[in-house]
Amino acid sequence: DWTARLFAQVIEPLRRGETAHPTPYDWRTRRFGPPRPLPPAPVVLVEGVGAGRSALRPHLAGLFWMDLPPEQAWARGRA
Template sequence: MSTSPPPAAGPALAALARELHGLAPSCGPVRLVAVDGHAGSGKTTFADRLAGALGGTPVLRLDDLATHRELFGWTGRLRSQVLDPLAAGREAVYDVYDWQARAFTGRRTLPPAPVVLVEGVGEGRQLLRPHLARLLWMELPAAAAWARGRRRDGPALARFWDGWERAERAHFSADPSRPYAGLLVVPDGDAYRLVPGPAHAR
């Protein structure tokens, strides 16, 4: 796996960073910003680049909270271990799932920074939207995103992806995120175009 840093943020991400810093806090003193989208759509890379534009703001990966048995059943853990402490202005300490060991094997801390990014599939779900200052959606169709994810992970994880795609379809069918996104993030080569999302029309 490459350890090289992501490319520097361009003008669009710099402008977005300024906008996010200017939002009202949404979870205690924290402006909680979600980066949602289909698996394989580039959420991790975008969140890392946005975090850099925000001056190194912390990023929570939902892969740390999900499990093989609960691909989308992490809402309770996120609330009790992350949202409740942040809402009280405290550092959050949460359990981290090891996808190889199939168990929670570590813990991480998340400070109540002015802006905290949360990236992962389904972060824009109904139960969590009231805690968000902004919901961003990676604008890549499911089929294209899943194909990217399969190429990244290789044939060894083909069966996992088969199950994942079924689970993701079911989740977004019942609880879609995209209609509530304030901004669509459109990959454009090595950069991004930022387009007002469906929430602007509401």
């Protein structure tokens, strides 16, 4: 499940001050890609449709909504 993956791969390592290694989903190949290093930083942005789900809110300092034209949103999601 997406929330469990986010906690295990990103939130928990960063909380410990460690580099996180998320495996982003590749929408073109429809599978998870290789891990990418994500070093601890004062601000980390988590984007995606599920980034604001209620299970994550206690761990978020803020929540932002981006409203884009459909074609631009589709291009960003496929990048």
